[in-house]
Amino acid sequence: MASSIHDLARHLNISIGTVSRALNGRADVNADTRQRVLEAAKKLNYSPNQSGRSLRRGSTYSIAFMLQPHPGDQQYGEPFFIPFLTGLQARLAESGLDLIVVMGAPGDYQQERLRRVVETRRADAVVLAWTRREDERIDYLTEAGFPFATLGRSRSGGTTYPSLDLDFEKAGADAVDRLVARGHRRIAAIRPSLDLNFGYLFLDGYRKALRRHGIEVDPGLIADGFINEAGGYQVTPRVLLAKDRPTAIIFNNDAMALGGCKAMAEMGIRPGQDIAVIVIVDTPLCRYFSPALTGFRPSLEPMGQRLAEMLLASLPAFAGEEGPRIMREVWPLELIARESD
Amino acid sequence: MASSIHDLARHLNISIGTVSRALNGRADVNADTRQRVLEAAKKLNYSPNQSGRSLRRGSTYSIAFMLQPHPGDQQYGEPFFIPFLTGLQARLAESGLDLIVVMGAPGDYQQERLRRVVETRRADAVVLAWTRREDERIDYLTEAGFPFATLGRSRSGGTTYPSLDLDFEKAGADAVDRLVARGHRRIAAIRPSLDLNFGYLFLDGYRKALRRHGIEVDPGLIADGFINEAGGYQVTPRVLLAKDRPTAIIFNNDAMALGGCKAMAEMGIRPGQDIAVIVIVDTPLCRYFSPALTGFRPSLEPMGQRLAEMLLASLPAFAGEEGPRIMREVWPLELIARESD
DNA sequence: TGTGTTGTCGTAAACGTTTACGGAAAAACG
DNA sequence: CGTTTTTCCGTAAACGTTTACGACAACACA
Structure with a gap:
């Protein structure tokens, strides 16, 4: 059903290698053929198969967010996270990344799920929220050498990972x-x-x-x-x-x-x-x-975007050419005076 | 870093085909070798590479949920969804599926994002929420032949997809x-x-x-x-x-x-x-x-679990051997009397 | 002994990409 | 015109799985 790079190659009578290079913007392809490839891609409604790409490139093109229901209250959750996720996902999508959401089981504080994500390598990185003062998740991830970022600070793990927090x-x-x-x-x-x-x-x-x-x-x-x-x-x-x-x-x-x-x-x-x-x-x-x-x-949506940027910049595969990584940011909280005080 | 099926094979001095068969529980493998394979897998901390498996099997092992911030209000979202997502994800995880969350851009009612998910085949199926009376997303998905389920009813698309709603x-x-x-x-x-x-x-x-x-x-x-x-x-x-x-x-x-x-x-x-x-x-x-x-x-978390079950049962790749597919359920809403009436 | 059956396993192809390598043609240069 | 460089492209291997196919041995049966 979905057209592959082979379909494009056959249709244009060129090799799949050239098609791939044209699509990926490599230098060693004629401007004219690149044009034709792009047109054919649009015409045949081509979009690259993620599994194939992931397998070859060794990265999954997705980021996992560990979401938790309220501790002590399974019935409802934190509306706080939705706008944050909106910003996070929007920025990730810009770079072609998906957002996987992993819900923590109430009780185990996510260690088990986290381990699963890391071991099966279903995501290139993880975003943690509701950081604790001493956070075993952070210890685990740094030890495992798995990339991550946090919404909220912690005393665990030093200053080796991007984190964004409110003041x-x-x-x-x-x-x-x-x-x-x-x-x-x-x-x-x-x-x-x-x-x-x-x-x-x-x-x-x-x-x-x-x-x-x-x-x-x-x-x-x-x-x-x-x-x-x-x-x-x-x-x-x-x-x-x-x-x-x-x-x-x-x-x-x-x-x-x-x-x-x-x-x-x-x-x-x-x-x-x-x-x-x-x-x-x-x-x-x-x-x-x-x-x-x-x-x-707080300005939640911009925070989501920002943390996505910080995380991306810390990942070798997605880092641009910019300078030093920003590892730690604390955003102000704006007072809204109303009637209750 | 992560061990592959080749590592297991080399370690046990057998072929990768046999390892794969042993791991997947096929019949044509000696009980003794299967035992040895499983032990080695545990010892080498093996878990299958998702990209490789997806590529070969042609399914991504993930379900996309289209999440939306409040229309007319970007600042906060719907806490309603969190417990539902908890149930949904829990049940999907049981079957080895991930939950991908795609946030709708405010305004476009998700059509664009949805199209991207379907065309890049990043998910095996989609779960929709906040269904409209006439829902263009449902029309699109049925026309594209892409599997989906909905939280909420709609007049679109007939009765061809699993849906779960409150009364x-x-x-x-x-x-x-x-x-x-x-x-x-x-x-x-x-x-x-x-x-x-x-x-x-x-x-x-x-x-x-x-x-x-x-x-x-x-x-x-x-x-x-x-x-x-x-x-x-x-x-x-x-x-x-x-x-x-x-x-x-x-x-x-x-x-x-x-x-x-x-x-x-x-x-x-x-x-x-x-x-x-x-x-x-x-x-x-x-x-x-x-x-x-x-x-x-409403009982949100059980609803999430149930919808996951209904969706799974409608997917050929994951359907068990049970009977007719349940396509449509309407759950009761329990009255909680308090002080305001 | 010859034939068929069963159990177990290895071989190799396939999924859809990306990319190192090399080669042919064209261009540049002396 | 000969040599070198550049431009462009095809070939093929590789990523980690799954699985169709066939091979081989052991066994059963006549």
């Missing part, structure tokens, strides 16, 4: 600064449990800013929970019932904020009036919630 | 029944614009139930908007300002409901108190919103 530390500090400027001194922080790295970064920024303002850090105002609605709902009361009730809460996540606000509502506390609320990673939910939640907005 | 018609009717039983007569409906098929199905159920109760359908109580928060926010006031204000609203979607509730809040109307609210497709958002929204919950 959670600054966002945490900015949130505190803003709240302090508005008169708050008792500020709580809700972040994800597990050792998701951005939870640490956020908390570091929060702590440092508090100290800078001469406010001592009260462990009773910090709580960890699952990074979803249930987690926020479950954990927020713990902080609200502290002896000296906080006047402001910073949530690491919109889903946790939603759960937290639910808990408040049940306790008769009105977010935005009785207590200030700020969310670190803004989503449309924040904008349309009542009260509209102040948050920090 | 939006019944959910629409159930919602009306429930509201009428609680005394409502003026019931509004907010559904997505575009010709997304589930919007039609929902509205059909809604209309029929209304008539069944002897209530005439008021076009002023029906509105279409983008299927996201902004759409709900924009379109809900139109219905609220009808001459005879509705006492209940059914939203087709949690995001639209969120936007709608925002609009209500700004108009001083309290959902759950001044007006009843029901959402057709329930998410965690519905549960943790205040008031908690009554909604209909």
Whole structure:
């Protein structure tokens, strides 16, 4: 059905070698014949067979993204990833690469699946998300010498791989600064449990800013929970019932904020009036919630594109001729002030 | 690096043909040699090269899923798809298939991308979501003779492909029944614009139930908007300002409901108190919103698994020996009663 | 013993590319 | 005109599998 390079060669009465060279833009082919080959390719609706090409060239022309459902909540996932994936895939497609998505089984933290991808060599590289502070996936990949990039930082693996992250530390500090400027001194922080790295970064920024303002850090105002609605709902009361009730809460996540606000509502506390609320990673939910939640907005799609570029530049087979590889970028989080603080 | 079938053969001092046959479980190989081959494979950490296998067998061992960001809203996407994808991928992986995700460019409704996937034969089959009433993608695929399955029904393409859908018609009717039983007569409906098929199905159920109760359908109580928060926010006031204000609203979607509730809040109307609210497709958002929204919950992950099964059964290369192909399934939507109605 | 059957395995072709190599013709140069 | 260089193209091998085909030995049966 699909026409092969042999069909083209037969049709034009030339050898398959010449056809291949013409198609691949090699120098040693006559301009005229190249023209004819390209026309015939269009006419016969030719497109190269990926398996043949992959086999010969030894690369699969695809990148694997390890996607995970919410830990602690199989029912729904992270809308966060969709726009990121859009950017990632768009940029990869420009270079003729496909995006393979591998879902992590809840529980095993992807090690098993990752191993399978690497060993069967189904992808040329891997993109990891939700990096942990110490991430065994990163250790495994560096040890195996398999190319990868990460959305999010980690302390594992040194600085040998491209990574792109948001500046959670600054966002945490900015949130505190803003709240302090508005008169708050008792500020709580809700972040994800597990050792998701951005939870640490956020908390570091929060702590440092508090100290800078001469406010001592009260462990009773910090709580960890699952990074979803249930987690926020479950954990927020713990902080609200502290002896000296906080006047402001910073949530690491919109889903946790939603759960937290639910808990408040049940306790008769009105977010935005009785207590200030700020969310670190803004989503449309924040904008349309009542009260509209102040948050920090990431630019997800450009981040996807950028990480794809960084990854591509680190792969010998796809690297252009440009200079030094950019291995590490941290993007700002833009504050969107609304009604909740 | 990765060991090939030749390495195994050399190591065992037998031919590659025998190795391949042993690995693939053919009958014409001595039980003893098969044992030795399997052991050597484990020892040398062998796994077959996908490109070589694909080239020879003529199938790619991967399925493409066409994923789309929200139309009219590039910033975020549909969390709905993540659990579905989890199930889909899990079942495909069982049969050794990969899941390739192709993001639609906003605007072109995927035709271009789809064509590329089909023509380069990068996948053995395609899974479509967000089916439209008349879907050009389905027309294209049937005409091209390319295998596919859909999440959602369509009027295109007859009944020649596996499809799995939710019973939006019944959910629409159930919602009306429930509201009428609680005394409502003026019931509004907010559904997505575009010709997304589930919007039609929902509205059909809604209309029929209304008539069944002897209530005439008021076009002023029906509105279409983008299927996201902004759409709900924009379109809900139109219905609220009808001459005879509705006492209940059914939203087709949690995001639209969120936007709608925002609009209500700004108009001083309290959902759950001044007006009843029901959402057709329930998410965690519905549960943790205040008031908690009554909604209909789908079982997304099992649906993903099931659609994968149906698709597999329709592919000659992967079909088992079981009976007739199941081409069409409609799953129920379970009502979760909460506080908003 | 001759013939047919069965079990096991090696050989080699094929899938669709890419590319190293060499050769023929044309062009350039003395 | 002879030699060298350049331009262009064909040949064939290679990537790692799967599988049709045939070969050979062992065995059964007459």
